[in-house]
Amino acid sequence: MKITLIYPGIAQIGFGSFGRGSPTTNLMSLGLGYLGASIRKNTKHEVDAIDLRKMKGWDDFGRELKERSCDVAGVYTNTVNFEYAMKCAEIAHKMGKTVIAGGPHATLNPQELLDTGSVDHVITGEAEISIVDVLGRLDGGLAVDRVVQGQPVEDLDELPFPDRDLFNLDKRLKYLPGIFPFPPRYAGVLASRGCGFNCRFCQPLERKIFGKKLKFRSVGNIIKEVVQLKERYGVEFIMFQDDQLTQNREWVLDLSAEMKKVGIAWGALARVDTINEQVVRSMKEAGCLMLQFGFESGSQKILDFLRKRAKVEQAVEAARLCHENGVLIFANYMLGVPTETGEDVEATYELMKKINPEIHALSYFSPIPGSDLYDYCKERDLINVTSYDMYARGAVENKLKGTDYKALDRVKKRIEKCTPAWYQEGYYASCVMKRWKKLAQQGHTVHMLKELVTHTPMLDGTVGAVYRMVKR
Ligand code: SF4
Structure with a gap:
């Protein structure tokens, strides 16, 4: 068959x-x-x-x-x-x-x-x-x-590693843009399954898929896959795609120690309340370039409403640890959560200023089917989603009735403005330079030029202006 x-x-x-x-x-x-x-x-x-x-x-x-x-x-x-x-x-x-x-x-x-x-x-x-x-x-x-x-x-550990050849990984890596600004040849790895938290916008859907039990692969098994990716496919950057990699501190410290021996760049998702100085330092020493956090909101009231079980102060502290250790911050956060007031939105704006992440991923709240917050919105006839397509990740579309999206757009613009441009950040800029050098060396000159234009605001503006002039 x-x-x-x-x-x-x-x-x-x-x-x-x-x-x-x-x-x-x-x-x-x-x-x-x-x-x-x-x-x-x-x-x-x-x-x-x-x-x-x-x-x-x-x-x-x-x-x-x-x-x-x-x-x-x-x-x-x-x-x-x-x-x-x-x-x-x-x-x-x-x-x-x-x-x-x-x-x-x-x-x-x-x-x-x-x-x-x-x-x-x-x-x-x-x-x-x-x-x-x-x-x-x-x-x-x-x-x-x-x-x-x-x-x-x-x-x-009983499962075979994901079949990369099924999707022609080797061929893919030849022309993948990769996660900007990290090394271009990258691959995702899943080191664990499940999440022990109960965020209202996510659960119980997550538990329905992976069950209530948290499952971790052994460090040896993960490293075997990472080494295979590095040696067989020439992968240079691993993105751990677990819901969060830091829910078991001892395990993540062991994993970091072994990743250090492999010598490969990597990134992961984490929670602000499951890391500490030792974890961030060990991850950084092991090659971790970036941690992605779901900060969600700068308002404690909204964090509690979302059942995030994290404090605003923990978000600030997590950001401090990352900045001090040279780990880039990828910030996921949302606006437009039910019950959110103008004051709560301002608190998120203030938090983002304080955290000062290198990478922003702002979404307007999406009621995900299967989550408790979806049921909450449905019971109150708040949902404005007309097609499943509207759930696309990161979309800043009108998802809830009665939400002032124009006001949210204004805050979004303010957040974008207060974030220092990437080229002012020495560390970030050096990652970018290394990446472009590598792309050029690997013969991806066209892609390198494309990134150079789209990620350099000044150049982007100039090219845009010239294009508009020519068009006129
Ligand atoms: S949002 Fe993240 S931390 Fe919260 S329950 Fe879902 S997977 Fe876990």
Whole structure:
């Protein structure tokens, strides 16, 4: 039997977007990578993958799927890309393929998928173990439940590493823009699964996918994968994509000690209340260039409303630790949270001034289906989202009724203005210079010039002005 895995991640970026612009246009789906590896390791079935971002349009996708001659199409679903995922399922179904769907949205609402009439089976939660059983049953002509509860993975070390070749990682790395301003050849790694916190805008969805138990890979197992990425694919920057890497201090200190021996640059997500001086220093010494925090708000009232379980002072302290140790701060924060007042918004503005992050990622609050805060908004008829496409990450769109988005736009502009331009930051600038040098050495001159223009405000302004003059 042959299975083709389909990644439908084109929301807001469109067809043909692979490798263009931001890193989200080329990050490989680790979920499908794990699934493919599990199928290859545990069955004799053939497996390949289609990335919708590489397709020119639906006709192209249809042609490609036909050429693959698979028996089963495995479609990944998340909320943002749900409509594209279902279109893939529809095309596959019309070709007579058995369609199996999985991923966060499938876990959240399996019936919604079955109701489309294009999906035959849904696997919820972790699917690496159950997919093997489902394929075996289909191959043997046995009955398979329409909704299969994925068997939880007890020991993450038992899983094979994500299959990077399935997505042609080697080829991808040749023209990936990477995460600006870090080294261009980068890859994502998942070192743990689950989160022990209970943020209202995120849970219980996260627990539905990975279960209540926190699961950590052994340090040795992670390092083996990192070394493989470095040696086999020439990866120069690892992004740990865990919900947060710092929830187990002892483990993260061990991991840092081993990462130091590998000698590779890396970044991770963290919480302001799970780090301390020792953790940040060890991470930095081990090659960590950047930590990404969900600061969310500068108002303690809003942090409590979000059940963030963190204090504003802890955010300030975390930023101090990063600045002192030379770790760049990637700040996620939101405006437009229900119950937020003008005073709360001002507090977030003040916090951002104080934190002074090198990288900003401001979002207007999105009520994510499956979270408690979504239910809160739904009960109060606050939701203004008309399509799943509007959930695209980082979108600053009108998501809630009764929110003054014009006022938020004004604050957003003030925040952008008060942040020192990146070129004034010596450390950040040196990262950028190294990156451009590397891109040029690797022959990516066009990409290097593109970045040079778009990330240098003065040049960007000049090129823009010349372009406008020529156009006139
Ligand atoms: S937002 Fe982050 S810290 Fe909070 S529950 Fe979700 S994954 Fe955990």
